[in-house]
Amino acid sequence: MAEQEHIPATPDPIAQRSDPARNLAVLVYILQALSFFVGGITGLAGVIINYVKLDDVRNTWIERHFRWQIRTFWIGLLWTVIGIITTPLIIGWFILLGISIWIIYRIVNGALALNEGKSV
Secondary structure, eight states, rough: OOOOOOOOOOOOOHHHTTTTTHHHHHHHHHHHHHHTTTHHHHHHHHHHHHHHHGGGGGTTTHHHHHHHHHHHHHHHHHHHHHHHTTTTGHHHHHHHHHHHHHHHHHHHHHHHHTTOOOOO
């Protein structure tokens, strides 16, 4: 069964920018991007925000962004750990490069969709 597209409550992009849930999603995308420079601690803070506020955004178009961010964090963490463990075998460096590109793609794609008022 295909998921229904969540339509923003206010189709006006200017009015959407004052939505607190949207602003939280923006904050989490920023925290995820900063995690590349501070060793991942901001990514952890972002996923905690996602879990704490998930009930507040349930059945809104922002919920899909929150779930996208949560999946990005956990899958990224899993493959980063696998990459670190396998770096002595050289393949780990390729895994780390690949997961870095994948995480950057997810952050940029999600942030652009959020900016346009669309779900991911």
